[in-house]
Amino acid sequence: MIFEAKLIGFKEGIKICLVWLVLYSYLLSKERKELIKPFYAGLALSAAAAFLSLLLPAGLISKDDAGNIISMSFAAFLILSGAALYHASGVNLFFGKGDVRSGASAGILVISGSLLFFLPDFAGSVLYLQGLAILKDDLLMTWASACAGLLIAGIVFFSFMKFYKPYRLGSFFGLPQLFLFLSMAKLFGGGIKGISELSLIPSVQRGFMKFIHDFIHQTFVLLLVPDHPILKKTAWDFIGIFFGAGFASAVSLLLLLSLPALFIRHSLFYPLPEPQGDTNASRRRIWALMLSDRRKKALPVMVFMVFIVAAWFSYGGEAVSKIYKPQPRPLAADGGIVRIPVKDPAGDIMDGRLHKFSLFHEGEVIRIMAVRRSDDSVSVCLDACEICPPDGYGQRDDHLVCVYCGTPIAVDSVGEPGGCNPIPLSADVGERFITIEMSEILKKWSFVNSVKTSEGVK
Amino acid sequence: MPLITVNSIIKEYETAHALRGVSMEVKKGEWVNIMGASGSGKSTLLNIIGGLDSATSGDVIIDSVNIEKLSEDELAVFRREKIGIIFQQAHLIPYLTAVENVMIAQYFHSMADESEAKEALQRVGLGQRLSHRPSQLSGGEQQRICIARALINSPELLLADEPTGNLDRENTKMILELLKKLHSEDHFTIVLVTHDHFVSTHGDRILTMEDGHIIRDEPVNDLRS
Numbered sequence: 001m002i003f004e005a006k007l008i009g010f011k012e013g014i015k016i017c018l019v020w021l022v023l024y025s026y027l028l029s030k031e032r033k034e035l036i037k038p039f040y041a042g043l044a045l046s047a048a049a050a051f052l053s054l055l056l057p058a059g060l061i062s063k064d065d066a067g068n069i070i071s072m073s074f075a076a077f078l079i080l081s082g083a084a085l086y087h088a089s090g091v092n093l094f095f096g097k098g099d100v101r102s103g104a105s106a107g108i109l110v111i112s113g114s115l116l117f118f119l120p121d122f123a124g125s126v127l128y129l130q131g132l133a134i135l136k137d138d139l140l141m142t143w144a145s146a147c148a149g150l151l152i153a154g155i156v157f158f159s160f161m162k163f164y165k166p167y168r169l170g171s172f173f174g175l176p177q178l179f180l181f182l183s184m185a186k187l188f189g190g191g192i193k194g195i196s197e198l199s200l201i202p203s204v205q206r207g208f209m210k211f212i213h214d215f216i217h218q219t220f221v222l223l224l225v226p227d228h229p230i231l232k233k234t235a236w237d238f239i240g241i242f243f244g245a246g247f248a249s250a251v252s253l254l255l256l257l258s259l260p261a262l263f264i265r266h267s268l269f270y271p272l273p274e275p276q277g278d279t280n281a282s283r284r285r286i287w288a289l290m291l292s293d294r295r296k297k298a299l300p301v302m303v304f305m306v307f308i309v310a311a312w313f314s315y316g317g318e319a320v321s322k323i324y325k326p327q328p329r330p331l332a333a334d335g336g337i338v339r340i341p342v343k344d345p346a347g348d349i350m351d352g353r354l355h356k357f358s359l360f361h362e363g364e365v366i367r368i369m370a371v372r373r374s375d376d377s378v379s380v381c382l383d384a385c386e387i388c389p390p391d392g393y394g395q396r397d398d399h400l401v402c403v404y405c406g407t408p409i410a411v412d413s414v415g416e417p418g419g420c421n422p423i424p425l426s427a428d429v430g431e432r433f434i435t436i437e438m439s440e441i442l443k444k445w446s447f448v449n450s451v452k453t454s455e456g457v458k
Numbered sequence: 459m460p461l462i463t464v465n466s467i468i469k470e471y472e473t474a475h476a477l478r479g480v481s482m483e484v485k486k487g488e489w490v491n492i493m494g495a496s497g498s499g500k501s502t503l504l505n506i507i508g509g510l511d512s513a514t515s516g517d518v519i520i521d522s523v524n525i526e527k528l529s530e531d532e533l534a535v536f537r538r539e540k541i542g543i544i545f546q547q548a549h550l551i552p553y554l555t556a557v558e559n560v561m562i563a564q565y566f567h568s569m570a571d572e573s574e575a576k577e578a579l580q581r582v583g584l585g586q587r588l589s590h591r592p593s594q595l596s597g598g599e600q601q602r603i604c605i606a607r608a609l610i611n612s613p614e615l616l617l618a619d620e621p622t623g624n625l626d627r628e629n630t631k632m633i634l635e636l637l638k639k640l641h642s643e644d645h646f647t648i649v650l651v652t653h654d655h656f657v658s659t660h661g662d663r664i665l666t667m668e669d670g671h672i673i674r675d676e677p678v679n680d681l682r683s
Binding site for chain 1: 564567568569571574610611612
């Protein structure tokens with residue numbers, strides 16, 4: 001048995017079981033048990049479509065693409081949850097048109113929701129298993145292991161259900177809470193990188209951080225034109241705090257917690273209707289049930305908030321410690337040309353890792369970097385961007401990271417100018433050497449705010 | 459339609475027969491007194507009707523529910539929703555005030571509501587004793603708190619086991635007048651166990667028990683006349 005494949009199967013199995021349990025409990029409490037059938041249909045369609053995706057041309061969807069789609073489907077459920085909360089607060093998002101309570105439309109919604117939830121995850125796992133099968137050179141055993149994992153998850157779950165039938169869980173979930181649960185199930189059970197990634201937290205963290213950073217960055221760039229004197233002064237270091245990973249991470253966490261916080265506020269404080277009853281006692285009983293109901297619905301959200309905070313910091317700490325910063329290798333210009341060997345005993349540019357080089361020119365060290373992109377082309381850039389102090393870049397997992405501000409940069413976007421990307425260099429990438437004009441290097445380096453780094457004046 | 463139907467209830471202990479096939483009916487809104495000497499089975503019958511004890515055989519149907527078939531949890535819910543009970547002893551919590559003693563019954567039913575509890579105590583004439591603890595009140599006043607506590611959740615059935623057993627004649631009269639007033643206003647059903655002939659002359663009907671049997675069933679008016 002292949003452990004990684006078994007784990008993937010187990011993870012998907014547990015996710016299916018948990019989603020089934022909460023959805024089924026929810027439908028029971030709403031007396032809409034019949035809608036479990038469209039859920040099964042959506043589940044089956046997702047599985048079928050995921051396997052059909054194997055027929056797509058190789059490389060059409062990369063693991064990164066799949067990961068991004070999973071992250072986006074997480075975001076979709078989070079947004080749906082917010083929308084359902086908004087709807088529950090009294091704003092009719094359906095504009096009074098169409099009745100989602102009717103069998104057909106509710107069924108279509110459940111099938112669509114199930115597809116949106118399961119298809120990206122299943123497709124990602126199938127993609128991962130396919131890669132694993134090639135790596136292990138054992139297609140049959142890989143799939144058998146995944147199926148075994150799936151089976152074990154089912155047996156564990158239904159053995160538990162045999163002794164304890166927690167269908168009363170439904171009273172903890174309104175529609176907004178249900179969507180929030182689905183997004184959380186995806187957040188904690190997502191990721192397609194086998195053992196190393198059972199959670200979407202790192203990718204969500206990166207996405208949020210990039211959003212926060214870019215927002216702040218672009219605001220400053222708009223307010224302070226890049227060649228403004230203030231950018232060359234100490235004040236820039238203070239402004240740089242807003243670009244820091246810690247700041248962006250904290251703001252991102254606040255963003256992620258803001259919706260659950262709204263839930264708690266809504267769950268605990270939304271105005272209750274005046275209870276109708278023949279006697280004080282019956283009115284009191286109805287009032288107590290309503291209070292109990294809204295407290296119950298706040299409980300899973302509180303649990304999610306604790307999980308999010310714990311996971312956010314545990315994954316955040318791990319991610320920060322994993323930045324790879326290679327030692328620059330010295331280069332020299334010869335006749336106005338700089339040559340970088342594609343492969344030599346010191347390193348192989350095509351190995352997918354970040355490679356750095358240093359060039360000494362008129363008392364100043366110019367840093368250059370090269371990295372292979374997913375299409376096997378090589379990007380050659382200065383190890384600096386136009387705006388931040390030139391601390392350069394490191395590599396974390398499958399992306400680059402600005403050492404100064406922590407912005408994640410997708411490797412495939414390296415070589416494109418602008419934003420937080422490193423300044424690209426025009427280079428001729430040959431079989432044995434990468435050739436760059438010295439004049440090109442000097443011209444681009446002149447854009448760099450070369451006198452300062454975050455650690456002090458150079 | 460009767461609120462209570464008791465069918466052939468038998469209650470046996472290891473060495474004794476407390477009830478030997480008792481059957482009776484109580485209509486909705488009726489006030490029925492159960493009379494009898496000590497050991498005649500009247501309190502056992504009341505406890506079985508109230509779901510505090512179970513019968514060895516037979517059925518007790520209250521408001522169309524056979525309570526002998528209910529589980530412990532269901533029975534607890536049923537008692538909470540349908541029944542109020544007053545005993546000879548007040549069983550008040552000594553470190554709580556009068557109003558808190560009433561609120562605790564609200565709490566176990568649904569949720570506490572202080573203003574409603576105060577109103578209930580005012581109804582039983584204890585508006586000036588809201589913050590007093592049981593030890594600061596007379597026996598009659600304590601029993602009035604018990605009545606407020608028993609009725610605070612609007613039960614359909616009030617069971618009273620010797621509610622005036624500890625009281626002097628004046629307080630007994632006061633409690634009975636209070637029960638009469640509340641009964642006429644709220645129309646709940648009363649089953650009251652007593653060995654006191656004076657007490658039994660209040661209400662609609664008297665069942666007399668002897669050695670685990672009901673030996674007589676007569677209207678109060680007949681007895682008065």
